[in-house]
Amino acid sequence: MSRRRELICGVIRQRFGDVCVNVAAMPSLDSPDFMTRVKQLFQQDKTPEFIEWTNASVWRASALDCLTALRALAVDEPISSTQGEVSSPADFVRKLKEAKNDEQLQFELLTVRYAFPLNFLLSSEYLVQEYLLERLMVQDRARIEESSIEAVSADALLLKLNLVAIYSSGTTDLRFLDALNYYYEMLPLTWQPQSRHKWLLISFLALYARALSCYC
Amino acid sequence: MRVGILANSYLSAFRIYQQLHDLPDCDLFILLAPLPHRSPWISILANFARMIFTCFTVAGWQLSALPFNRRVVFLPHPINHPDSVAQLTRKRLDIGLLNSGIIYREPTIAAFRLGILNPHIGVLPKYRGRNVMEWSVLQGDRTGVTVFFIDGGIDTGERIVVQEEVDISQFTSISKAKQYLFDLDGSFFRKALIRLTAENSSYQINDGSGHRYYVMSQLFQGVVTELLQGNN
Numbered sequence: 001m002s003r004r005r006e007l008i009c010g011v012i013r014q015r016f017g018d019v020c021v022n023v024a025a026m027p028s029l030d031s032p033d034f035m036t037r038v039k040q041l042f043q044q045d046k047t048p049e050f051i052e053w054t055n056a057s058v059w060r061a062s063a064l065d066c067l068t069a070l071r072a073l074a075v076d077e078p079i080s081s082t083q084g085e086v087s088s089p090a091d092f093v094r095k096l097k098e099a100k101n102d103e104q105l106q107f108e109l110l111t112v113r114y115a116f117p118l119n120f121l122l123s124s125e126y127l128v129q130e131y132l133l134e135r136l137m138v139q140d141r142a143r144i145e146e147s148s149i150e151a152v153s154a155d156a157l158l159l160k161l162n163l164v165a166i167y168s169s170g171t172t173d174l175r176f177l178d179a180l181n182y183y184y185e186m187l188p189l190t191w192q193p194q195s196r197h198k199w200l201l202i203s204f205l206a207l208y209a210r211a212l213s214c215y216c
Numbered sequence: 217m218r219v220g221i222l223a224n225s226y227l228s229a230f231r232i233y234q235q236l237h238d239l240p241d242c243d244l245f246i247l248l249a250p251l252p253h254r255s256p257w258i259s260i261l262a263n264f265a266r267m268i269f270t271c272f273t274v275a276g277w278q279l280s281a282l283p284f285n286r287r288v289v290f291l292p293h294p295i296n297h298p299d300s301v302a303q304l305t306r307k308r309l310d311i312g313l314l315n316s317g318i319i320y321r322e323p324t325i326a327a328f329r330l331g332i333l334n335p336h337i338g339v340l341p342k343y344r345g346r347n348v349m350e351w352s353v354l355q356g357d358r359t360g361v362t363v364f365f366i367d368g369g370i371d372t373g374e375r376i377v378v379q380e381e382v383d384i385s386q387f388t389s390i391s392k393a394k395q396y397l398f399d400l401d402g403s404f405f406r407k408a409l410i411r412l413t414a415e416n417s418s419y420q421i422n423d424g425s426g427h428r429y430y431v432m433s434q435l436f437q438g439v440v441t442e443l444l445q446g447n448n
Binding site for chain 1: 351354355356427428429430431432433434435436438439442443446
């Protein structure tokens with residue numbers, strides 16, 4: 001292993017340990033059962049042996065909705081799927097751009113398209129992956145840094161972070177993992193999101209931890 | 217060739233002027249615009265004071281005629297304001313040299329016959345966007361400077377005039393390495409202008425094949441710092 005890779009893996013392992021400690025110390029927010037299961041997963045002395053997410057090359061459909069599926073993925077449960085049909089990612093990005101000032105609509109668009117969230121791993125979703133990364137690292141970041149975390153919709157922000165965390169587990173492109181690093185450093189440790197789905201913060205941390213453990 | 221240095225501060229523009237004023241076939245101007253959030257009058261007064269101050273430095277004394285021969289233009293509005301664009305258009309400039317962190321809009325760029333040159337501290341097309349020096353080091357790639365004509369996107373302008381690898385292995389901190397690369401802007405503008413005034417000048421193409429990079433986390437900045445320190 002090169003020195004560069006050794007250094008990167010060293011800090012990633014440290015960060016993984018740090019995230020586990022913080023997850024263990026988190027209050028229950030709005031979903032105590034889910035929180036307990038996440039804590040169980042990360043309270044072990046060693047890195048959990050995660051179920052491998054198969055690198056599907058075709059779009060999958062799921063009987064679950066996006067948010068239920070995210071909760072399952074965050075506690076490393078498998079989710080069943082069947083072959084599905086998908087609309088063009090370019091059209092979808094256009095819709096997201098049209099809804100750029102309506103975060104609730106963006107949230108709904110994302111949850112409908114990624115009812116099976118592992119579809120976000122597909123290479124055909126390149127345009128959406130890049131668009132969400134840009135939104136997180138330019139517009140959302142600027143609003144939070146210039147004002148406060150309350151300046152953005154917590155649900156929309158956390159959903160984007162959850163999806164980017166899923167993609168980070170399946171790519172070697174460090175820009176995506178580093179967006180999660182950046183938000184982990186920026187979000188206050190005591191933050192309790194004012195949102196409908198507060199548990200998205202826990203699932204983000206769980207999926208972030210998984211992405212960290214996947215890299216090295 | 218009529219060339220304008222686009223800046224917010226007289227001092228930074230003068231630093232570039234010093235490195236370019238003796239270029240043959242190059243009619244050089246300094247164009248000072250206030251920052252969008254700053255009062256134009258405060259900006260003009262501050263730059264006027266800097267101009268006077270510069271005249272009393274050793275380097276400034278040799279070029280002390282500069283403020284009096286209509287080479288310094290004060291724009292009363294921010295650079296993308298329609299009045300500023302109209303004023304720039306009237307100057308009939310061929311090339312603008314970017315020396316501020318402002319994002320330039322299409323009409324501003326179009327006010328220059330050939331366009332506006334940007335000295336980007338990364339290798340294009342691979343490294344677009346923010347913190348590209350750090351990302352290059354983190355990923356084990358070469359660091360360098362690319363001078364290219366900007367368009368409305370983020371480091372997507374197609375015409376690359378000069379691109380060179382620059383060794384930063386003598387630096388042990390990110391800030392010093394970056395400052396070193398930023399301070400090469402005058403010499404790289406000089407190379408670009410010489411190339412553009414030469415016969416049969418041609419461009420490399422920025423084909424957009426790389427990635428856009430973003431602000432780097434403290435976690436990875438720590439790795440970059442260790443990599444830089446490991447070189448020494």
